[in-house]
Amino acid sequence: MTTNTQANTGPVWDYSAGHGPVTGALSATTGAFAVATTGAATGMPPTWALAIGTAGAIGHTITSLRDRLSARTVSMRAASWLVGAGWTTWAMTTGPLSWAALGSLATIGVGMGAAARATLLYEEARELEAIAAAERQVARELSTERRAIAAEWVDRIQRVCGITVRVVAVEMWPTGTGFTIDAELPAGGTTYDRIAREAARLSADARLPHGCTATASQGIDQGRVLIDVTTVNVLEAEITYPADYSPLSLHTGIPWGLRTNADEIRAYLREQCALVVGPTGSGKTNMVHTILAGFARTTDVLTWVIDLNAGSAGLPWVRPALESSGQTTDGMRPGIDWLAASHEEAMAMLDAAVRIAKHRKMAYQDLMSQANTDLLPISDRIPQIMLVIDEGAEILAAPDKPSRALAAKILEVIRIARAMGIRTVLTALGATGSVLGNLMIRREAKVRVALTGGETEGMDLSKQFPGSRGLRVDQAPYKGSGFMGTPESPAGLFKSWRILPNQIRDIVAATSDRHPTLDAVSAKAAGPDYARRWDMARTAWMRDDTLSSTPAEPQTPTSGYLAGGLNLSALRDERTPVVETDEEALARKFREQIDAQFATAPEPGTDAPSSGKPPTAGLNLSALRSEDNAAKEAALAVLLAAGPEGTGASAIARALADEHGTTRQTVVGWLKTWAEEGIAVRVGEGTKTRYVHHRHAPEAP
Numbered sequence: 001m002t003t004n005t006q007a008n009t010g011p012v013w014d015y016s017a018g019h020g021p022v023t024g025a026l027s028a029t030t031g032a033f034a035v036a037t038t039g040a041a042t043g044m045p046p047t048w049a050l051a052i053g054t055a056g057a058i059g060h061t062i063t064s065l066r067d068r069l070s071a072r073t074v075s076m077r078a079a080s081w082l083v084g085a086g087w088t089t090w091a092m093t094t095g096p097l098s099w100a101a102l103g104s105l106a107t108i109g110v111g112m113g114a115a116a117r118a119t120l121l122y123e124e125a126r127e128l129e130a131i132a133a134a135e136r137q138v139a140r141e142l143s144t145e146r147r148a149i150a151a152e153w154v155d156r157i158q159r160v161c162g163i164t165v166r167v168v169a170v171e172m173w174p175t176g177t178g179f180t181i182d183a184e185l186p187a188g189g190t191t192y193d194r195i196a197r198e199a200a201r202l203s204a205d206a207r208l209p210h211g212c213t214a215t216a217s218q219g220i221d222q223g224r225v226l227i228d229v230t231t232v233n234v235l236e237a238e239i240t241y242p243a244d245y246s247p248l249s250l251h252t253g254i255p256w257g258l259r260t261n262a263d264e265i266r267a268y269l270r271e272q273c274a275l276v277v278g279p280t281g282s283g284k285t286n287m288v289h290t291i292l293a294g295f296a297r298t299t300d301v302l303t304w305v306i307d308l309n310a311g312s313a314g315l316p317w318v319r320p321a322l323e324s325s326g327q328t329t330d331g332m333r334p335g336i337d338w339l340a341a342s343h344e345e346a347m348a349m350l351d352a353a354v355r356i357a358k359h360r361k362m363a364y365q366d367l368m369s370q371a372n373t374d375l376l377p378i379s380d381r382i383p384q385i386m387l388v389i390d391e392g393a394e395i396l397a398a399p400d401k402p403s404r405a406l407a408a409k410i411l412e413v414i415r416i417a418r419a420m421g422i423r424t425v426l427t428a429l430g431a432t433g434s435v436l437g438n439l440m441i442r443r444e445a446k447v448r449v450a451l452t453g454g455e456t457e458g459m460d461l462s463k464q465f466p467g468s469r470g471l472r473v474d475q476a477p478y479k480g481s482g483f484m485g486t487p488e489s490p491a492g493l494f495k496s497w498r499i500l501p502n503q504i505r506d507i508v509a510a511t512s513d514r515h516p517t518l519d520a521v522s523a524k525a526a527g528p529d530y531a532r533r534w535d536m537a538r539t540a541w542m543r544d545d546t547l548s549s550t551p552a553e554p555q556t557p558t559s560g561y562l563a564g565g566l567n568l569s570a571l572r573d574e575r576t577p578v579v580e581t582d583e584e585a586l587a588r589k590f591r592e593q594i595d596a597q598f599a600t601a602p603e604p605g606t607d608a609p610s611s612g613k614p615p616t617a618g619l620n621l622s623a624l625r626s627e628d629n630a631a632k633e634a635a636l637a638v639l640l641a642a643g644p645e646g647t648g649a650s651a652i653a654r655a656l657a658d659e660h661g662t663t664r665q666t667v668v669g670w671l672k673t674w675a676e677e678g679i680a681v682r683v684g685e686g687t688k689t690r691y692v693h694h695r696h697a698p699e700a701p
């Protein structure tokens with residue numbers, strides 16, 4: 001027997017030879033070959049060759065299907081079958097084993113078994129061929145669909161943008177929620193943004209459902225464009241935070257939510273800070289928890305949280321690890337590494353951060369030179385500190401003295417600590433000019449999120465995502481939905497995961513032994529303020545459930561660590577102009593220096609009549625500084641006059657516009673404070689949110 005090999009079809013055997021029992025090789029039918037060899041060794045009669053030939057035929061059948069089955073696997077199966085069948089048959093009929101008997105019986109087995117096996121294999125092959133045919137049919141239909149999409153979009157782009165592209169590929173998303181078109185731009189220097197800027201018109205022309213977009217971005221080179229078209233609105237549904245709490249690293253990015261194609265979007269924060277903007281009710285608090293969940297899962301991040309609103313953003317991450325005494329439970333670490341709910345604690349935290357940044361710079365010189373980098377190599381041994389400052393933008397804009405001191409420190413951390421591994425996530429109620437007008441924030445915080453949640457007023461996406469076109473607030477009218485852009489991923493629609501308290505508890509428990517420890521160099525620089533952060537005296541308030549509902553007394557900057565309430569609102573209420581003390585003068589000089597260095601842009605709409613105070617240089621705090629008490633009192637009067645029906649921030653801002661020029665964001669801040677203090681009661685949700693003065697509130701006498 002000889003073996004031939006034909007191109008594209010594989011080896012074909014010729015069974016006609018019959019010289020002796022078996023000669024030649026049956027490379028794909030090891031079993032038959034084994035039996036043949038056995039037969040030869042024991043003087044197999046020539047007739048056995050027939051059976052062996054049948055076995056060879058199996059090999060033929062098998063190898064002709066090599067595209068579908070591994071011939072080797074099948075021949076091994078045949079071999080084991082042959083031996084097994086031969087052995088069994090012999091055992092039933094003959095008795096004790098001899099090589100001759102084995103040979104003959106094996107051959108009978110080969111004949112019978114080969115026939116049965118050939119039938120089985122034939123069936124299997126037919127089945128596989130049928131599947132392949134079905135697959136080919138689907139592929140044909142898919143490519144017809146792709147061709148139809150390509151043709152439709154070439155026409156559409158021509159109609160809407162006036163340019164003729166050539167579609168190179170259409171990729172259907174596995175999630176079934178849309179597709180990506182890869183197209184070549186026409187010659188003559190056309191750039192992708194000719195299409196990007198027409199996103200809204202393209203979406204309308206394609207009659208995409210609400211919440212779906214056609215977003216163009218750069219292709220593989222400057223002559224190509226990628227157009228992501230979403231056809232199913234994934235922003236609408238509530239999607240819970242994934243139950244997979246596996247370890248993450250700062251370097252591999254931290255997932256913050258989903259794109260419309262259901263892809264995860266990650267924030268890379270080794271060098272970047274982040275700004276998350278969301279008006280009340282948009283899902284901002286939920287998003288902060290999602291962010292803290294991501295940090296808790298990392299092995300190289302320590303999270304420090306400042307939340308002057310009763311520490312509420314950080315508390316769920318600490319409480320599972322707190323004993324009733326207020327001390328941390330042995331063996332369980334909180335999901336965050338430090339929580340500040342008062343100005344004093346926040347100041348201690350920020351001071352520690354500044355000291356760490358400065359000390360790391362000196363102490364890790366050798367390490368950085370060995371690693372040949374000017375960025376401190378962050379790892380589980382030298383962790384990054386992520387400072388999450390809830391409503392940090394409002395602190396930057398607040399007019400009171402303690403907030404101004406905090407603002408100066410926050411900006412200092414942002415300015416000096418990038419290379420040394422301390423970055424911030426600031427949240428804001430509105431994309432106020434006071435935040436984005438600051439060049440340093442604009443430059444350092446390029447990971448940006450705008451949660452819209454149905455709120456359209458005061459959301460200026462073009463400021464938050466400069467250069468992005470076609471983003472419209474009404475594309476994301478659902479809670480937890482909005483836009484996210486990072487230096488790696490252009491601004492686009494996004495949905496944050498919904499995370500509930502029980503999941504936060506689970507994550508705290510699951511990640512407790514994973515958190516890094518602050519490196520000794522940094523811990524030394526941070527000093528006792530850091531080392532004693534979980535001291536009972538400083539954490540007792542975390543167990544006190546009554547605190548958050550008790551209006552706080554104004555605190556003096558010298559008061560102790562016990563954050564007996566969160567006095568941002570109280571401090572915002574400072575009414576009497578303060579004579580500048582030495583400390584204030586120092587803070588003012590510092591702000592002036594920062595502004596001189598980082599050319600802070602003026603905030604639009606803040607040239608309204610001021611209360612007579614000279615405009616203060618720097619930090620764009622002018623908006624709120626110029627909102628004098630008269631404006632606040634006028635706002636309260638409008639609220640009172642609105643009676644039981646109540647009113648909203650926009651209406652109050654409109655009423656104040658002429659006389660005081662107060663911005664809506666400012667009114668939002670006041671309303672939030674008043675709601676916390678019980679002066680106003682919040683009624684309704686989302687776009688229907690109203691505030692009622694407590695005298696008119698339903699439960700009021």
Ligand SMILES: Nc1ncnc2c1ncn2[C@@H]1O[C@H](COP(=O)(O)OP(=O)(O)OP(=O)(O)O)[C@@H](O)[C@H]1O
Binds near residue numbers: 239278284479495497
């Ligand atoms: N990612 C999300 N998916 C679905 N629903 C969400 C999501 N985030 C928030 N929500 C819904 O929106 C409500 C408000 O969320 P959240 O408290 O986070 O908003 P907020 O902007 O912090 O508002 P406030 O400042 O008034 O507390 C939640 O109770 C929840 O019902």
